[in-house]
Amino acid sequence: MSHTFDDISAQLKRRxxxxxxxxxxxMGALGLAGLFLVLFFADMLVKGLPAFQQAQIQVxxxxxxxxxRMGRAALDPDESRLVSRxxxxxxxxxxxxNPELLGTTETRWVLADSEVDQYLKGHxxxxxxxxxATVDALVEQGRAALKFNTNFFTTGDSKMPEASGILSxxxxxxxxxxxxxxxxxxxxxxxxxxxxEFAPDNRLTQLIEININNLAAIPSILFGLLGLAIFxxxxxxxxxTPLVGGMTLxxxxxxxxxxxxxxxxxxVPDSIRHAAFGVGCSRWQVVRDHxxxxxxxxxxxxSIIGLAQAMGETAPLxxxxxxxxxxxxxxxxxxAATVLPAQIFTWAGExxxxxxxxxxxxxxxxxxxxxxxxxxxxxxxxxxxxxW
Amino acid sequence: xxxxxxxxxxxxxxxxxxxxxxxxxAACHDLxxxxxxxxxxxxxxxxxxxxxxxxxQKNVTALIGPSGCGKSTFLRCLNRMNDLIPSVxxxxxxxxxxxxVNQTKMDEVALRRRVxxxxxxxxxxxxxxxxxxxxxxxxxxxxxxxxxxxxLVEKALRDAGLWEEVKDKLHQPGTSLSGGQQQRLCxxxxxxxxxxxxLMDEPTSALDPISTATIEDLMDRLKEQFTIITVTxxxxxxxxxxxxxxxxxxxxxxxxxxxxxxxxxxxxxKAEDYITGRYG
Numbered sequence: 001m002s003h004t005f006d007d008i009s010a011q012l013k014r015r016x017x018x019x020x021x022x023x024x025x026x027m028g029a030l031g032l033a034g035l036f037l038v039l040f041f042a043d044m045l046v047k048g049l050p051a052f053q054q055a056q057i058q059v060x061x062x063x064x065x066x067x068x069r070m071g072r073a074a075l076d077p078d079e080s081r082l083v084s085r086x087x088x089x090x091x092x093x094x095x096x097x098n099p100e101l102l103g104t105t106e107t108r109w110v111l112a113d114s115e116v117d118q119y120l121k122g123h124x125x126x127x128x129x130x131x132x133a134t135v136d137a138l139v140e141q142g143r144a145a146l147k148f149n150t151n152f153f154t155t156g157d158s159k160m161p162e163a164s165g166i167l168s169x170x171x172x173x174x175x176x177x178x179x180x181x182x183x184x185x186x187x188x189x190x191x192x193x194x195x196x197e198f199a200p201d202n203r204l205t206q207l208i209e210i211n212i213n214n215l216a217a218i219p220s221i222l223f224g225l226l227g228l229a230i231f232x233x234x235x236x237x238x239x240x241t242p243l244v245g246g247m248t249l250x251x252x253x254x255x256x257x258x259x260x261x262x263x264x265x266x267x268v269p270d271s272i273r274h275a276a277f278g279v280g281c282s283r284w285q286v287v288r289d290h291x292x293x294x295x296x297x298x299x300x301x302x303s304i305i306g307l308a309q310a311m312g313e314t315a316p317l318x319x320x321x322x323x324x325x326x327x328x329x330x331x332x333x334x335x336a337a338t339v340l341p342a343q344i345f346t347w348a349g350e351x352x353x354x355x356x357x358x359x360x361x362x363x364x365x366x367x368x369x370x371x372x373x374x375x376x377x378x379x380x381x382x383x384x385x386x387x388w
Numbered sequence: 389x390x391x392x393x394x395x396x397x398x399x400x401x402x403x404x405x406x407x408x409x410x411x412x413x414a415a416c417h418d419l420x421x422x423x424x425x426x427x428x429x430x431x432x433x434x435x436x437x438x439x440x441x442x443x444x445q446k447n448v449t450a451l452i453g454p455s456g457c458g459k460s461t462f463l464r465c466l467n468r469m470n471d472l473i474p475s476v477x478x479x480x481x482x483x484x485x486x487x488x489v490n491q492t493k494m495d496e497v498a499l500r501r502r503v504x505x506x507x508x509x510x511x512x513x514x515x516x517x518x519x520x521x522x523x524x525x526x527x528x529x530x531x532x533x534x535x536x537x538x539x540l541v542e543k544a545l546r547d548a549g550l551w552e553e554v555k556d557k558l559h560q561p562g563t564s565l566s567g568g569q570q571q572r573l574c575x576x577x578x579x580x581x582x583x584x585x586x587l588m589d590e591p592t593s594a595l596d597p598i599s600t601a602t603i604e605d606l607m608d609r610l611k612e613q614f615t616i617i618t619v620t621x622x623x624x625x626x627x628x629x630x631x632x633x634x635x636x637x638x639x640x641x642x643x644x645x646x647x648x649x650x651x652x653x654x655x656x657x658k659a660e661d662y663i664t665g666r667y668g
Contacts, residue, residue, distance in 0.1 A: 200474060271511035277469065278505035279524035279577060280497050289523070290513060 044360050044367070051361025054149035054162060055117035056109045057082055057138060063101045067091050078134050082144075084111040086163040111151065112144065114162040114354035120146055124353055152361065156327045157343065161354035164347075166362055168329045172242055172322070172337035173311060173369075179246020179333065180253055180310055185303055187250075188257030195258075196265040197287050216255035223252045224316030232320060240321035240336040248320050249310040256309065260302020264295035297384035304377040308370050314341040340366045406440040408632055409655050412646035415631040420445040420585060420615045421466060426480035426490075428461060428470065435461050437639040438480070445584075448607055448616045450626035450647065453636030454662065459619045462636070463587050466617065467503040468496040484585075501528055503585045504578035509594050510570035512562030512577070517554050520562040520573055521545065521580045528581055540580060547613075548576035549606050568599025575606065579614065586610070588618040592625065604629050623663060627651050635659040 066073035071091030138144035156168030227248030428436040451459040
């Protein structure tokens with residue numbers, strides 16, 4: 001019995017309808033995800049962008065006798081309440097270092113108190129009516145304004161929101177990541193090379209393989225516990241330092257790098273290996289001269305993504321003590337330091353309202369770095385991609 | 389079963405084990421590789437069932453036979469490429485220059501230095517044309533200085549008949565060449581280390597007819613310097629280029645003969661059926 005076109009199209013109509021429905025559902029899911037992303041970014045930008053501006057006030061500093069003990073004495077009493085206390089504390093220090101300043105005066109733009117900053121940005125503030133009037137007057141005279149917050153990028157954390165910056169966390173992140181990279185990249189790549197190119201396929205290597213895949217799925221806080229138990233308690237690595245943080249994160253990044261490297265090695269066609277063996281390469285020469293160079297873009301991409309993952313990690317670092325108040329920009333791998341996500345975590349817990357924008361600003365900086373890293377991974381992959 | 393299953397006595401007495409049934413009087417008969425009772429297993433299944441064959445220097449020997457008959461497997465025994473497959477087990481003698489190359493004490497790197505290989509699909513290294521040739525001689529310390537290296541690259545490319553086509557673009561990637569050129573590049577790469585033997589595993593099966601003809605001409609010229617052992621599915625090709633032809637069937641060498649005799653007057657029924665296209 002043969003079917004007419006009418007029979008067939010009646011049945012086809014149902015099938016087409018079903019596929020159209022599925023298409024709309026999947027597009028809806030994508031749209032929803034996109035919407036959340038846009039909302040998240042918009043919220044972060046609205047909250048975080050003000051952090052890149054900071055209120056400053058132009059004051060006259062009178063280096064008098066009293067200012068040697070109390071910085072506040074150098075300023076006009078009305079204005080002194082509007083100026084950041086970190087600045088006031090600096091005046092006696094300045095006088096001690098340069099005694100010839102005594103008796104002179106100087107006009108300078110200085111950091112305003114965070115309440116002034118919040119007032120000028122139109123946020124909730126605690127200024128009295130008098131103080132508000134003073135600030136308004138200063139603004140009219142052009143002696144108070146919102147300026148680009150270079151301070152945010154050049155200083156470390158502070159208890160005063162107006163003076164706190166992100167540099168110590170950025171430096172901590174850089175040093176921690178250097179340690180992570182230095183440990184996990186060579187070990188990870190060589191492990192993958194051994195498993196993929198040298199190891200026989202037997203029970204033992206299969207067991208190792210399963211365990212590596214499992215490691216990649218272990219909650220990161222357990223790596224923190226491992227770091228605490230082994231690196232700090234057993235080997236005595238100083239706590240809260242980029243060294244121990246980097247080592248702990250390296251444990252976490254290792255499986256990611258191993259898996260990425262194995263995938264990259266596997267994607268190098270066997271014909272290249274045969275060609276190399278055919279001209280008399282030893283196994284190591286095959287790997288070093290032919291397979292690794294071809295796999296390198298994939299290895300780099302995987303490593304960068306693993307590193308980016310480690311960079312956003314907070315939980316294991318809490319355990320090894322890297323969530324700390326670090327006002328100074330560290331310069332060594334064995335000094336206490338903090339990292340970006342930990343800094344964000346710290347700021348998010350501060351009671352002052354002005355820290356909200358710092359938190360969002362920190363998130364923006366972290367996001368920018370992560371986007372930069374991931375983009376470079378994509379570019380690397382595109383640039384060195386080969387077709388066979 | 390040994391070689392001459394149903395010997396048709398063309399030259400009087402049956403030849404010795406491993407010797408061709410009939411002689412090509414024009415060809416060279418210095419022994420290159422002597423194979424005795426070579427057996428090979430992939431895991432449980434036996435792929436080669438006791439091969440005996442004498443391969444002569446400065447000849448082209450073609451290995452023919454239906455798919456899965458073990459000719460490529462045999463070819464890979466000659467430079468121990470089968471070592472790369474973990475489940476393979478090999479027994480028997482493969483003698484070259486007085487050494488049993490099948491023994492683990494023979495370094496397979498040293499063996500592959502003397503027995504080069506060209507593969508079915510052209511597989512140049514994804515490096516420059518120059519580097520494709522220069523890499524292996526440099527690795528084996530055959531050249532030390534740059535001018536020496538340049539000279540060797542030019543000679544290998546000339547021998548492979550590729551020099552005129554690529555001399556102006558030596559630093560372009562080898563993969564940018566056409567399929568036939570890539571295969572000649574692979575041949576140049578193999579001869580650059582001055583091996584004694586070149587194994588070719590269906591070197592033209594991925595190429596167009598014109599490139600195939602070029603490679604066949606090349607094989608004809610190269611046999612003055614090298615022993616060439618080639619696997620082919622193409623009967624005409626075997627008839628055109630080979631001095632000797634061995635017919636494989638189900639892991640055994642059924643017939644080994646001077647090519648002319650093999651095609652004009654095969655000694656066995658199986659070989660005759662295969663050559664005339666009745667199966668395969």
